Amino acid sequence: MRIAIVSALLLLSACGTQTAGNVEAAGGADAVEGSATAGDAQAVKEDNALYEFAYSWPAAAGKIAPVAAILTTERTRLKNELTNDAEAAKAEMDASGFPYRTYAMDKSWQVVTDTPRFLSLSATQYSYSGGAHGMTVSDALLWDRKAQEAIKPIDVFTSSAKLDAATQDAFCTALDRQRAAKRDEPVRRSDDPFSDCIEPVANSTVILGSTNGSAIDRIGFLIAPYNAGPYAEGSYEVTLPVTDRILDAVKPAYRDAFVAR
Structure with missing residues (x-):
């Protein structure tokens, strides 16, 4: 060996x-x-x-x-x-x-x-x-x-619930856009769990990114197969800019390392 x-x-x-x-x-x-x-x-x-x-x-x-x-x-x-x-x-x-x-x-x-x-x-x-x-x-x-x-990146936020609330709408819009592209048809809400708007934090790994290398100004959600679609669709990744609302969800001890876009 x-x-x-x-x-x-x-x-x-x-x-x-x-x-x-x-x-x-x-x-x-x-x-x-x-x-x-x-x-x-x-x-x-x-x-x-x-x-x-x-x-x-x-x-x-x-x-x-x-x-x-x-x-x-x-x-x-x-x-x-x-x-x-x-x-x-x-x-x-x-x-x-x-x-x-x-x-x-x-x-x-x-x-x-x-x-x-x-x-x-x-x-x-x-x-x-x-x-x-x-x-x-x-x-x-x-x-x-x-x-x-x-x-863990999620530890810089005051709570998962507050981060979810700050990102849910933009997250679901971006996710549905990717779902529609993979399925070649619009995503419609139904009893199909793979068409539901999922909770961002519970269904993904949160990562922190930067466009300029100076401060965190974007947040990513890495979504495993089965969490947002069938296995054949593979993984999803949603990246959002840090907004004032997201910044408000950051713990005070870390806030100076972030900037809203």
């Missing part, structure tokens, strides 16, 4: 702009357990008969030791969980005489934006555990330079 740690060129998602340089290095089987090298973009990939595992983060995250430590710990946990689940499934399939389908886990972190106050990260995580298809979900992490701590 060979595991390689490779410095990756990672591009950001729709809320900002960031790149990292390419440097390559190789490690042995214990490399996935080790700490990240400060300042490096990291990418671990492992492919064998039991599972496929990949985990990566950009250089901007590697430059912050506590963030690199958080991601290294999560990488180890996810690999251990995948290994244990895959071994158990393989044993069960062998015992029952059914073919085993290789498990998979792939999580990739990207920079959303990097402002004087915050490093905003988002992640796409794909997993497969032998079913009809895999599943893709999102994650987010916000490094607060002032407080020297990692939090």
Whole structure:
């Protein structure tokens, strides 16, 4: 078995702009357990008969030791969980005489934006555990330079309810526009849950972005398959400008890091 740690060129998602340089290095089987090298973009990939595992983060995250430590710990946990689940499934399939389908886990972190106050990260995580298809979900992490701590983007708001109230109308308008484009027909409210106007926070991963790299002036909602439409439609992403109403939902301790557009 060979595991390689490779410095990756990672591009950001729709809320900002960031790149990292390419440097390559190789490690042995214990490399996935080790700490990240400060300042490096990291990418671990492992492919064998039991599972496929990949985990990566950009250089901007590697430059912050506590963030690199958080991601290294999560990488180890996810690999251990995948290994244990895959071994158990393989044993069960062998015992029952059914073919085993290789498990998979792939999580990739990207920079959303990097402002004087915050490093905003988002992640796409794909997993497969032998079913009809895999599943893709999102994650987010916000490094607060002032407080020297990692939090979730939703934690900067006074409550999910207040953020929902500030974004619901614009969120649903943007989501329905995307639904209509994918379905090639207008979205009409009905008993079909995939046509309903959903609650933004409960049905998505919230991310924070910036158009200028100085202050947070946009908010994104990453919506997993099934939350806004059938699996075949895939994921949705709604991005909204920070308004005065959204700004009012931000906790006072973080408000100076935001600006309304």
